[in-house]
Amino acid sequence: MSIYQENILEHYRHPRNYGRLAAATDRVTVANPLCGDVICLEALIKKRILWEVRFSGEGCAISTAAASMLTEKAHRRRLKPLLGLTKNDMLKMLGIELSPNRLKCALLPWEALLKLIGNGKY
Amino acid sequence: MLDVSAIKKDFPLFAKNPSLIYLDSTATALKPQTVIDKLNEYYKEYSANVFRGIYKISERATVEYEKTRKLIAAFIGAEASEVVFTRNTTESLNLVASGLGRRLIGKGDEIVTTIMEHHSNFVPWQQLAIENGGVFKVLDVDKEGKLQSAVTLDEVITKRTKILAVTYVSNVLGVVNPLKKIIARAKKINPRIVVVVDAAQAVPHRLVNVSAIGADFLAFSSHKMLGPTGVGVLWGKRALLTSMRPFQYGGEMIEEVGIEKTTFKQPPHKFEAGTPHIAGVIALQEAVVYLQKIGLESIEKHETELVKYAVDQLERAFGEDFVLLGPRENRTGILSFSLKRTHPHDLAQILDEVNIAIRAGHHCAMPLHRRLGVAASARASFYLYNHSGDVDALIKGLQKAKRILK
Numbered sequence: 001m002s003i004y005q006e007n008i009l010e011h012y013r014h015p016r017n018y019g020r021l022a023a024a025t026d027r028v029t030v031a032n033p034l035c036g037d038v039i040c041l042e043a044l045i046k047k048r049i050l051w052e053v054r055f056s057g058e059g060c061a062i063s064t065a066a067a068s069m070l071t072e073k074a075h076r077r078r079l080k081p082l083l084g085l086t087k088n089d090m091l092k093m094l095g096i097e098l099s100p101n102r103l104k105c106a107l108l109p110w111e112a113l114l115k116l117i118g119n120g121k122y
Numbered sequence: 123m124l125d126v127s128a129i130k131k132d133f134p135l136f137a138k139n140p141s142l143i144y145l146d147s148t149a150t151a152l153k154p155q156t157v158i159d160k161l162n163e164y165y166k167e168y169s170a171n172v173f174r175g176i177y178k179i180s181e182r183a184t185v186e187y188e189k190t191r192k193l194i195a196a197f198i199g200a201e202a203s204e205v206v207f208t209r210n211t212t213e214s215l216n217l218v219a220s221g222l223g224r225r226l227i228g229k230g231d232e233i234v235t236t237i238m239e240h241h242s243n244f245v246p247w248q249q250l251a252i253e254n255g256g257v258f259k260v261l262d263v264d265k266e267g268k269l270q271s272a273v274t275l276d277e278v279i280t281k282r283t284k285i286l287a288v289t290y291v292s293n294v295l296g297v298v299n300p301l302k303k304i305i306a307r308a309k310k311i312n313p314r315i316v317v318v319v320d321a322a323q324a325v326p327h328r329l330v331n332v333s334a335i336g337a338d339f340l341a342f343s344s345h346k347m348l349g350p351t352g353v354g355v356l357w358g359k360r361a362l363l364t365s366m367r368p369f370q371y372g373g374e375m376i377e378e379v380g381i382e383k384t385t386f387k388q389p390p391h392k393f394e395a396g397t398p399h400i401a402g403v404i405a406l407q408e409a410v411v412y413l414q415k416i417g418l419e420s421i422e423k424h425e426t427e428l429v430k431y432a433v434d435q436l437e438r439a440f441g442e443d444f445v446l447l448g449p450r451e452n453r454t455g456i457l458s459f460s461l462k463r464t465h466p467h468d469l470a471q472i473l474d475e476v477n478i479a480i481r482a483g484h485h486c487a488m489p490l491h492r493r494l495g496v497a498a499s500a501r502a503s504f505y506l507y508n509h510s511g512d513v514d515a516l517i518k519g520l521q522k523a524k525r526i527l528k
């Protein structure tokens with residue numbers, strides 16, 4: 001089965017929450033050493049709630065779709081359940097089977113989010 | 123052009139996977155049956171250790187092992203005593219950096235390399251400079267990805283430059299560097315400069331003669347020239363090899379071991395500590411024989427024609443969206459590119475769905491990609507078992523990818 005399913009492509013073509021967030025309280029950048037891709041995540045966090053989140057950077061269809069879906073899910077959510085998100089949750093959300101080499105692309109936005117909110121500050 | 127359908131019959135991987143279009147020989151080449159048979163021959167008929175046994179099968183193994191050394195030496199125009207077997211190009215280069223570089227580079231001494239190097243001819247020198255307090259300098263490329271002219275060379279290389287490490291062929295740009303000219307110029311500035319050439323992408327694809335180039339060291343890998351993985355070659359000038367410290371210590375490389383001191387064998391054995399990849403070295407013979415049977419000049423011509431056809435067809439199919447990395451002329455069968463508004467990973471993935479293998483990423487050349495202002499690129503590379511039909515399939519596959527990703 002191709003990993004380029006309609007829902008993935010739809011998010012890739014029209015990514016949600018793409019862009020910069022001027023009012024951000026927190027910011028992280030993570031890179032995929034395999035391809036040099038970089039994703040930047042910016043968020044507005046107050047009272048342990050993620051009020052807004054945006055992502056930017058150039059990525060492949062898989063990492064872009066993953067970032068789009070994840071930010072959509074994380075928007076206006078309490079931090080606690082977000083911190084509990086697992087790799088499996090990410091893969092379930094994407095709904096595709098990935099080879100080990102592409103796993104990194106799919107998980108990069110999730111890694112960025114955990115780095116953003118899981119640094120002990122919150 | 124080569125008779126590709128006949129050649130493909132010699133590579134059993136195509137029998138198992140007839141629809142595979144393999145465009146990643148820059149990463150590693152496929153193996154002909156003769157190489158596989160030679161590996162088996164060793165394991166089945168004389169799988170003894172080398173240089174040790176006073177019995178027939180060990181002697182046979184030793185003779186076969188040394189036969190490869192002679193063949194490789196003749197292949198690159200060198201002496202057998204100057205050919206060292208390693209694990210790969212990376213280890214060959216590290217051997218020089220460690221065995222010679224550590225002693226040669228003092229505070230303020232310069233090491234020059236280029237921005238187009240594979241990490242394996244970049245990081246060892248960068249780290250050596252850091253450890254020894256040396257100065258690490260990098261030759262730049264122009265817009266087309268060619269090393270800049272003699273003027274820049276004169277600006278970068280000085281009397282204090284002790285080592286110049288440069289690739290023969292870039293594994294990204296496919297560009298063939300004018301080594302003879304570069305080395306002559308460098309030696310004019312500092313006659314004692316040691317020139318280390320990364321020939322990983324040259325030896326499998328064109329005739330290489332070490333004395334004609336004027337280098338001091340040359341490194342390449344068996345697995346990129348149809349031979350087994352796990353075997354690399356380092357050629358070095360005898361005087362330099364003799365003056366160098368061993369790379370590793372242990373069996374095979376010693377003459378006499380006492381409690382206080384040890385004396386080492388002469389090169390090349392001084393640098394081959396421990397039991398080597400005997401089967402791999404022996405089977406490398408058959409790779410050389412195969413390449414010589416087809417002819418390196420014919421292979422080079424075949425690849426040049428294929429890559430030219432590919433560039434023309436890609437331009438016709440994708441116009442402005444097709445961005446070629448590297449110059450149009452003076453290149454080998456390596457073709458790195460991008461298609462605007464698509465990510466190389468997605469291209470490679472969609473091509474894989476139609477059984478076309480290309481590479482996507484930075485190809486172990488991050489400094490070069492950064493210099494060219496791209497994070498990653500797609501790379502298709504051609505070898506003696508590729509033909510124009512593979513190019514046509516590549517284009518069809520890329521058109522499919524464009525449709526999906528639009």
Ligand SMILES: Cc1ncc(COP(=O)(O)O)c(C=O)c1O
Pocket residue numbers: 148149210211212213240242243289291292293320322323343486
């Ligand atoms: C130009 C160049 N140098 C060095 C290497 C490293 O070769 P190996 O991985 O066999 O050590 C490669 C292989 O990718 C290469 O293309």
